Amino acid sequence: MISPIIHIHELSKTYEVTERESGMLASVRSLVHRTREEVRAVDRISFDLAPGEVVGFLGPNGAGKTTTLKMLSGLLYPTAGEVTVLGYLPSKRMGSFLRQITLVMGQRNQLVWDIPAMDSFELNRAIYRIPQADYRRTLDELTQLLELGPLLRKPVRNLSLGERMKCEIAAALLHRPQVVFLDEPTIGLDVTMQRRIRDFIAEYNRRFGATVLLTSHYMADVEALCKRVVVIHHGRLLFDGELSALVRQFTAHKTLVVQLEDGRLDLGKYGEVLSSEEGRYTLRVPKAQTARITEQLLADLPVIDLLVEDPPIEEVIERVFAQEIE
Amino acid sequence: MNYLRIFGLYFRIGAMGEMQYRFNFFAHLFQSLLQLGMAIGGLAVVFSYTHNLGGWLPDEVLALVGVYTLVGGLIGLVVYPSMEQFIMSVRDGRLDFVLVKPFDAQLLNSLQSVDIWRLIDIGLGLGVLIVALARLGAQVGLTQAALFIGMLLTGSAIIYSFWTILATLSFWFVRVENILEIFRSMYEAGRWPVSMYPPWLRFALSYIVPVAFVTTVPVEALTGRLGPHTLLLAVLLAAILLVLSRLFWKLGLRQYSGASA
Amino acid sequence: MTALAQLYLQQFKTTFATMVQYRASLFIWMIGHVLEPLVYLVVWSVVAEGGGGSAGNYTTAQFAGYFIVLMLVENVSYTWIMYEYDYRIREGLLSPALLRPVHPIHADIAENISSKAITMPFMLVVAGVLAAVFHPSMSPRLWAMAAAIPALVLAFLLRFLLEWTLAQAAFWTTRVSAVNQSYFVLVLFLSGQVAPLTLFPHALQIVAAILPFRWMLGFPVELLLGRLTPAEAMLGLLVQVLWVGIAYVMMRLVWRSGIRLYSAVGA
Numbered sequence: 127m128i129s130p131i132i133h134i135h136e137l138s139k140t141y142e143v144t145e146r147e148s149g150m151l152a153s154v155r156s157l158v159h160r161t162r163e164e165v166r167a168v169d170r171i172s173f174d175l176a177p178g179e180v181v182g183f184l185g186p187n188g189a190g191k192t193t194t195l196k197m198l199s200g201l202l203y204p205t206a207g208e209v210t211v212l213g214y215l216p217s218k219r220m221g222s223f224l225r226q227i228t229l230v231m232g233q234r235n236q237l238v239w240d241i242p243a244m245d246s247f248e249l250n251r252a253i254y255r256i257p258q259a260d261y262r263r264t265l266d267e268l269t270q271l272l273e274l275g276p277l278l279r280k281p282v283r284n285l286s287l288g289e290r291m292k293c294e295i296a297a298a299l300l301h302r303p304q305v306v307f308l309d310e311p312t313i314g315l316d317v318t319m320q321r322r323i324r325d326f327i328a329e330y331n332r333r334f335g336a337t338v339l340l341t342s343h344y345m346a347d348v349e350a351l352c353k354r355v356v357v358i359h360h361g362r363l364l365f366d367g368e369l370s371a372l373v374r375q376f377t378a379h380k381t382l383v384v385q386l387e388d389g390r391l392d393l394g395k396y397g398e399v400l401s402s403e404e405g406r407y408t409l410r411v412p413k414a415q416t417a418r419i420t421e422q423l424l425a426d427l428p429v430i431d432l433l434v435e436d437p438p439i440e441e442v443i444e445r446v447f448a449q450e451i452e
Numbered sequence: 453m454n455y456l457r458i459f460g461l462y463f464r465i466g467a468m469g470e471m472q473y474r475f476n477f478f479a480h481l482f483q484s485l486l487q488l489g490m491a492i493g494g495l496a497v498v499f500s501y502t503h504n505l506g507g508w509l510p511d512e513v514l515a516l517v518g519v520y521t522l523v524g525g526l527i528g529l530v531v532y533p534s535m536e537q538f539i540m541s542v543r544d545g546r547l548d549f550v551l552v553k554p555f556d557a558q559l560l561n562s563l564q565s566v567d568i569w570r571l572i573d574i575g576l577g578l579g580v581l582i583v584a585l586a587r588l589g590a591q592v593g594l595t596q597a598a599l600f601i602g603m604l605l606t607g608s609a610i611i612y613s614f615w616t617i618l619a620t621l622s623f624w625f626v627r628v629e630n631i632l633e634i635f636r637s638m639y640e641a642g643r644w645p646v647s648m649y650p651p652w653l654r655f656a657l658s659y660i661v662p663v664a665f666v667t668t669v670p671v672e673a674l675t676g677r678l679g680p681h682t683l684l685l686a687v688l689l690a691a692i693l694l695v696l697s698r699l700f701w702k703l704g705l706r707q708y709s710g711a712s713a
Numbered sequence: 714m715t716a717l718a719q720l721y722l723q724q725f726k727t728t729f730a731t732m733v734q735y736r737a738s739l740f741i742w743m744i745g746h747v748l749e750p751l752v753y754l755v756v757w758s759v760v761a762e763g764g765g766g767s768a769g770n771y772t773t774a775q776f777a778g779y780f781i782v783l784m785l786v787e788n789v790s791y792t793w794i795m796y797e798y799d800y801r802i803r804e805g806l807l808s809p810a811l812l813r814p815v816h817p818i819h820a821d822i823a824e825n826i827s828s829k830a831i832t833m834p835f836m837l838v839v840a841g842v843l844a845a846v847f848h849p850s851m852s853p854r855l856w857a858m859a860a861a862i863p864a865l866v867l868a869f870l871l872r873f874l875l876e877w878t879l880a881q882a883a884f885w886t887t888r889v890s891a892v893n894q895s896y897f898v899l900v901l902f903l904s905g906q907v908a909p910l911t912l913f914p915h916a917l918q919i920v921a922a923i924l925p926f927r928w929m930l931g932f933p934v935e936l937l938l939g940r941l942t943p944a945e946a947m948l949g950l951l952v953q954v955l956w957v958g959i960a961y962v963m964m965r966l967v968w969r970s971g972i973r974l975y976s977a978v979g980a
């Protein structure tokens with residue numbers, strides 16, 4: 127039994143937030159009296175990561191993903207519960223611990239703005255005390271994998287958003303960390319760049335065996351990279367397991383796409399009609415009745431083509447969150 | 453040693469960032485000369501009505517202007533821009549990037565931004581100081597020079613600790629940049645000999661915003677006016693403040709990280 | 714007209730709410746604005762004491778009066794718009810202002826006045842404390858106080874228009890701080906903040922009279938202190954009006970070309 131590289135148990139983080147209403151009177155009142163409220167950003171979550179795993183941490187905005195990541199990287203003290211990474215207590219922020227992890231936050235730059243990325247890399251080299259030979263080797267590999275060649279000499283402010291993100295990621299990996307925390311790394315990027323970065327992460331994990339914890343609210347990121355997902359909402363863990371199991375567990379429906387010659391039929395009696403365009407009808411049917419309804423359609427109508435699909439994963443996730451509230 | 457290397461890198465980064473705008477050098481040179489000119493001009497107007505300002509001779513006050521400019525340059529070179537960047541990074545979250553690095557966060561935050569144009573002030577200040585000393589015909593022996601440098605160092609340590617304490621406040625309060633302005637105003641007061649201020653102002657400029665220790669006191673050392681009790685006080689204050697500021701910083705960091713108090 | 718009045722009222726409410734939020738920074742700001750005149754007050758008091766009770770045509774007590782009043786007049790006329798503009802253009806916050814049907818200067822004036830309406834009471838308290846400590850002497854006259862009202866309004870307008878125009882430099886250069894700093898140094902020296910302008914050598918006094926800075930600050934102060942003859946006051950007001958006119962024209966010209974540049978380069 128390999129000991130987990132990341133261990134979280136009953137982890138919680140609670141905040142106090144001051145509330146205030148608008149208006150002049152409220153402003154004056156707030157001089158004297160401030161009302162406080164408790165917010166449970168993370169509420170007793172537990173999960174472990176084995177070395178080399180790539181796990182997706184899924185949840186809508188404000189679910190507690192970033193807060194959890196910050197507790198894992200030592201930026202935040204937990205309010206309750208245990209967390210160890212690589213055997214360390216992250217909040218102790220020991221040098222030997224920090225040297226083995228990295229944190230990449232989408233849309234937030236650590237690169238110095240006015241100068242070429244290369245010079246920021248040099249800075250990281252000094253800070254992480256990377257030996258010259260290792261630095262060269264890692265830089266070459268990253269340059270090749272991320273196609274950084276022409277980008278390194280340009281001032282960072284002259285790079286496009288996607289190019290900047292690639293350089294940010296490279297800067298974060300120069301010290302070959304064993305644990306990589308990625309917080310919404312593809313946010314704001316175009317589809318092509320998103321795919322390139324996903325491919326890179328997969329390749330990096332394959333080559334260096336790094337453990338990757340990736341937060342995102344893009345399903346595509348998670349689908350492409352993670353066999354295992356952890357779903358969090360309102361600070362609580364909703365699901366921890368394989369993506370396919372998630373789909374299976376939380377879908378009560380399947381989607382039927384039927385192609386017919388006649389585009390003006392009303393198929394309402396077979397299921398919920400989601401759309402109908404030029405003979406191509408999309409129906410939502412209860413999962414248990416899929417076989418029966420399919421039989422019926424094939425028997426009743428001159429079906430040209432018929433497809434049975436799982437609903438889009440976004441829908442599944444929404445369902446998961448919606449269920450949580452009930 | 454690594455710290456020096458890192459500072460060197462930040463210096464280089466600061467220089468590179470600025471070198472792209474050639475206009476900058478002349479703009480800053482003009483600005484520094486203008487400020488120095490105005491300081492000396494103010495001095496000239498004041499001394500057209502008197503020969504003695506609270507016991508200080510005109511050229512002694514000139515030496516003070518020199519030290520004032522020199523030290524202003526030193527503070528503006530690293531301390532001020534780094535603290536300013538730190539305060540902003542608390543707000544926009546970039547501080548997280550600093551905290552996740554295997555390097556002492558306080559040191560990294562203190563070095564992270566270098567305004568190379570302050571070298572101009574350092575040079576000008578030194579120049580004015582030398583001219584003033586020459587005019588005074590002052591005998592600057594080895595002891596006085598050593599005391600001067602010593603007081604400059606303790607003064608710098610005091611100022612640095614003071615800045616650290618101020619900047620650390622941004623862990624609790626949001627609009628702390630104004631604090632930088634407060635220092636600027638109070639530093640202005642350091643252009644004149646602190647010894648001539650009314651006692652309460654003298655106290656404020658020594659123990660609340662310790663400008664006196666980095667302007668008046670070093671000049672006193674140079675002109676042989678430095679009393680032993682002032683010397684001792686400066687060294688003691690520097691030591692205490694360095695420790696205090698470090699502790700306060702650690703406290704602020706815990707606050708930021710949400711450690712239960 | 715009512716739309717404008719609404720804007721100003723709304724701005725006042727917003728500024729008030731903001732300032733209540735950031736109480737600490739208010740306090741800090743005040744220290745800065747009190748300390749500067751205070752330092753010069755002390756310096757000149759020392760000079761006067763050393764010179765047998767007076768320097769130039771000011772006694773120690775009159776110096777105290779000068780700098781305390783200066784502190785208050787400075788509070789009436791000062792702006793921070795140059796810093797604000799640099800920030801705005803860098804952060805791309807200018808576009809929303811351009812889309813409004815009112816000239817953006819109104820929002821800035823409104824913010825400025827609102828902020829001062831809130832800080833003025835505090836400044837008056839501080840002035841009172843300083844008066845208790847330094848025992849100033851002034852000889853105010855009723856007509857001078859009356860004349861001071863338009864003088865203060867004109868001083869504020871002049872300074873605001875001038876600094877607002879200079880703030881537009883942010884359209885042309887990213888390094889506005891150099892412009893800002895040089896300007897402020899000049900203002901400090903030639904507006905009467907370092908010393909009452911009558912203490913300057915004659916040549917400098919002429920320079921100060923020609924430049925607009927005296928009319929932003931030194932002139933209203935001298936007027937309030939009762940140190941000017943009615944003729945001088947009259948002349949001064951005229952010069953103020955003239956300068957406000959010049960500043961206004963400059964403002965419109967610079968704003969127009971700045972906008973053209975901004976739109977050409979792209980938001």
